[in-house]
Amino acid sequence: MNNQQFDLSNWQSYGYSCPVEATLDIIGGKWKSVILYHLIDGEIRFNELKRLVPGITQRMLTLQLRELERDGIIHREVYKQVPPKVEYSLTLFGKTLIPIIKSMLQWGIEHTEKIVHHREQANVKD
Amino acid sequence: MNNQQFDLSNWQSYGYSCPVEATLDIIGGKWKSVILYHLIDGEIRFNELKRLVPGITQRMLTLQLRELERDGIIHREVYKQVPPKVEYSLTLFGKTLIPIIKSMLQWGIEHTEKIVHHREQANVKD
DNA sequence: TGTCATAGTATCATTTTTTATACTAAAGGA
DNA sequence: TCCTTTAGTATAAAAAATGATACTATGACA
Numbered sequence: 001m002n003n004q005q006f007d008l009s010n011w012q013s014y015g016y017s018c019p020v021e022a023t024l025d026i027i028g029g030k031w032k033s034v035i036l037y038h039l040i041d042g043e044i045r046f047n048e049l050k051r052l053v054p055g056i057t058q059r060m061l062t063l064q065l066r067e068l069e070r071d072g073i074i075h076r077e078v079y080k081q082v083p084p085k086v087e088y089s090l091t092l093f094g095k096t097l098i099p100i101i102k103s104m105l106q107w108g109i110e111h112t113e114k115i116v117h118h119r120e121q122a123n124v125k126d
Numbered sequence: 127m128n129n130q131q132f133d134l135s136n137w138q139s140y141g142y143s144c145p146v147e148a149t150l151d152i153i154g155g156k157w158k159s160v161i162l163y164h165l166i167d168g169e170i171r172f173n174e175l176k177r178l179v180p181g182i183t184q185r186m187l188t189l190q191l192r193e194l195e196r197d198g199i200i201h202r203e204v205y206k207q208v209p210p211k212v213e214y215s216l217t218l219f220g221k222t223l224i225p226i227i228k229s230m231l232q233w234g235i236e237h238t239e240k241i242v243h244h245r246e247q248a249n250v251k252d
Numbered sequence: 253t254g255t256c257a258t259a260g261t262a263t264c265a266t267t268t269t270t271t272a273t274a275c276t277a278a279a280g281g282a
Numbered sequence: 283t284c285c286t287t288t289a290g291t292a293t294a295a296a297a298a299a300t301g302a303t304a305c306t307a308t309g310a311c312a
Contacts, residue, residue: 019234
């Protein structure tokens with residue numbers, strides 16, 4: 001029971017030091033959680049998503065959607081039309097993330113005003 | 127009711143497009159959620175934290191802790207000793223984030239194995 | 253024939269994040 | 283006197299994330 005640290009559980013074998021790190025590997029980054037939030041209510045087209053997430057560039061939106069698709073979180077449905085129509089939606093697996101997104105949503109609703117004010121105070125000399 | 131979009135609520139007035147974005151502004155980034163996870167059980171010293179989060183550098187740990195402190199999420203207690211002793215802990219406000227961290231923890235516990243396997247499959251040609 | 257819309261790609265530039273490395277103070281002990 | 287420890291800071295460099303801009307295919311429509 002000296003300096004042995006085998007006991008950090010088996011997360012290292014997955015390449016993570018804890019479960020939270022693993023979760024972040026899926027929903028981490030500046031945009032993914034926000035994208036998932038908008039998908040909670042159902043499928044959304046590419047341009048619609050772009051409008052819902054102002055500030056994201058077309059390139060970033062594409063990249064993030066591709067990663068979420070690769071990880072099995074969202075489904076990409078292409079309609080054979082011109083102009084193109086592509087709809088994104090949560091997979092069953094992706095829906096298991098909803099509790100996380102909802103808790104982030106709830107926290108934001110309850111505490112954003114406070115943190116904004118708090119930062120304004122701090123910015124006296126920043 | 128035409129192209130008016132005033133209705134995206136008042137989040138823009140805070141500089142965010144939705145509450146989730148605001149939350150990410152506090153706990154976003156590669157390390158903050160992991161740090162908070164380790165602080166759930168009580169106060170931790172700097173070096174102890176460094177050991178619990180392998181992979182993080184001393185500089186990054188310092189930077190992240192400073193930001194969390196600035197936002198009122200954690201408390202920094204300095205003991206006047208040599209060698210120094212500094213303990214970090216969640217503030218009352220910081221504890222409001224626990225539900226988010228716990229849901230991330232839970233998801234990681236339940237789904238990490240699946241995503242690791244899933245990615246191994248995908249990596250046949252990656 | 254020229255124009256429009258959607259859902260992208262390609263290329264390059266910039267910004268942000270992260271790392272590596274060396275350095276510091278100060279008290280106690282050998 | 284030198285070495286150890288903790289909790290950092292300073293500086294520069296590298297890597298990763300993000301952004302800006304221009305470009306594409308396709309069919310419908312004027």
